[in-house]
Amino acid sequence: MEPDYQELIDEVSAQLGTPATLEGRDFALIAFGAHDSADDRVMDPVRTRSILHRRSSAEVRAWFERFGIARARGPVRIPPDPAAGVRTGRICLPARHHGVVYGYIWLVDDGALELTDPRLSDAQATAERIGALLARSAGLGGRLGALLHTLLTSPQREAAAGELAQALGPAGGGPLTLVVALPWDEGAPGLPGALAVCPLEGSLAALVRPPAARAVAERLSGPAVAAGIGAPRGATAELPDAWREALGAARAARAEPALGPVAHWSAIGAYRLLTALPPAAPDPVAGALLDPAHRELARTAETYLDQAGSPARTATALGIHRQTLYYRLTRVEHLTGLDLADGTHRLLLHLALKAARLHAATEHDGAGGEG
Numbered sequence: 221m222e223p224d225y226q227e228l229i230d231e232v233s234a235q236l237g238t239p240a241t242l243e244g245r246d247f248a249l250i251a252f253g254a255h256d257s258a259d260d261r262v263m264d265p266v267r268t269r270s271i272l273h274r275r276s277s278a279e280v281r282a283w284f285e286r287f288g289i290a291r292a293r294g295p296v297r298i299p300p301d302p303a304a305g306v307r308t309g310r311i312c313l314p315a316r317h318h319g320v321v322y323g324y325i326w327l328v329d330d331g332a333l334e335l336t337d338p339r340l341s342d343a344q345a346t347a348e349r350i351g352a353l354l355a356r357s358a359g360l361g362g363r364l365g366a367l368l369h370t371l372l373t374s375p376q377r378e379a380a381a382g383e384l385a386q387a388l389g390p391a392g393g394g395p396l397t398l399v400v401a402l403p404w405d406e407g408a409p410g411l412p413g414a415l416a417v418c419p420l421e422g423s424l425a426a427l428v429r430p431p432a433a434r435a436v437a438e439r440l441s442g443p444a445v446a447a448g449i450g451a452p453r454g455a456t457a458e459l460p461d462a463w464r465e466a467l468g469a470a471r472a473a474r475a476e477p478a479l480g481p482v483a484h485w486s487a488i489g490a491y492r493l494l495t496a497l498p499p500a501a502p503d504p505v506a507g508a509l510l511d512p513a514h515r516e517l518a519r520t521a522e523t524y525l526d527q528a529g530s531p532a533r534t535a536t537a538l539g540i541h542r543q544t545l546y547y548r549l550t551r552v553e554h555l556t557g558l559d560l561a562d563g564t565h566r567l568l569l570h571l572a573l574k575a576a577r578l579h580a581a582t583e584h585d586g587a588g589g590e591g
Contacts, residue, residue: 224432225251225413228350232313232325232343236333240343241326242315242350245290247281250323250412251435280306289314290321294344295335311335313344315351322354323412354412363387364416368427371456372420372463381457384416388456391415391429395452398459399426399433400466401440402448402474411436423470425463434482441481446473449484468495475574475581494575502576505568508555510576517555518573520548525570529560 225242232240233253241252283301289312298310308328315323325347327333333340364387371380385392399414404424411417413432418425428436430452437447448469450462465485472491473480479488488495502510509518520538524545527533535542549560558565 224429225350225353226431226435228346228353229253229325232327232346235339235343235346236327238327242323243326244323244354244412245321247324248412248439279303284310284312284324287312289324292321295340297329297335311340313340313347315347315354317348317351317355320351320355322351325350364427365418368416368425368459369418369420372418372425372460377460378457381455381459384459385456388415392456394454394456395430396456396459396462397428397430397433397452398450398462398466399428399437399440400424400448400450400463400470401426401437401445402467402470403445411439413439423467425466427459437482443481446470446480447482448473449482451485464496468492471495471578471582475578490571490574491578494571494578497575499579499582500575502579503568503572505556505558506572506576509552509573514555517548517552520545521552521569522573522577524549524560525566525573529566 229251239253242250296312311327313325367384401424414426416427441447448466450465469483472488473483
């Protein structure tokens with residue numbers, strides 16, 4: 221099986237004894253080496269922004285591109301530019317394949333490395349391996365995406381699974397999983413770390429190896445987009461199940477901000493059951509609480525049930541006096557006709573409120589049906 225980008229960038233960091241960062245040719249972050257240096261220059265504003273925002277700024281990109289990195293076939297030394305936030309110089313290793321640049325490896329340059337250093341030659345060889353992987357992902361993305369779409373939507377899944385496995389080569393033997401971004405109304409992007417991507421039912425599905433799932437999910441997620449990760453599968457024929465899990469996790473992350481913006485199927489609790497059910501209107505038991513006039517009572521009831529019926533923890537979570545809490549709970553019982561001292565009544569109300577939250581998020585997204 222081919223190594224992933226994180227393994228390769230860790231290899232470069234080990235070869236040179238300095239943290240390395242890998243970005244695509246669009247300067248979007250793909251992987252970065254661990255930062256364990258006490259030297260503040262290693263984490264100058266450029267590297268910090270790249271890691272935190274997953275992308276370099278336009279000013280930094282313009283400065284770096286002035287030195288011909290898109291045409292270079294070997295290491296390029298770039299001086300600092302304080303105006304662009306580049307307080308420390310860089311050495312750039314272009315990740316090329318068949319003459320085309322697909323990404324860049326960045327090294328903080330303190331002047332200790334000569335461009336003729338044999339270690340840089342070894343690192344450049346690793347950069348070329350990365351370039352080949354990026355080229356393969358870009359070149360096969362369309363065909364693999366189409367096969368993935370067929371597998372997830374066609375009744376003829378057995379044939380589609382076999383064709384996809386064959387097209388993936390060694391990676392087709394698994395383990396594999398899916399990442400789903402929701403909502404998604406754009407096309408299929410180039411996505412380093414993903415073997416295939418395809419838009420599907422108002423969402424985006426990305427086929428990945430499990431070690432890359434988190435990084436891909438974080439790249440896709442944002443203020444208005446949640447991402448879900450399915451459990452690993454050993455064969456392409458099992459990917460439709462991973463798709464349903466990843467979609468369920470994304471829907472749960474949309475409904476429950478505490479879970480998101482990236483949620484794994486294994487960590488969404490009761491939403492594993494709720495997202496597996498067919499879409500349905502909220503249960504009548506929660507009807508009165510869902511009226512906008514009673515929004516605070518609904519929040520109180522849900523928090524109380526989330527806190528396992530503990531008055532102390534609920535009052536603390538809501539920032540209210542315990543007597544205020546008791547008053548609100550009494551009103552909840554009156555509106556719903558439920559007895560919150562009864563475990564089955566609590567279960568019904570808790571599920572009804574969570575289902576209503578999920579339903580509201582799904583209605584807002586306009587997606588979320590079964591694949």
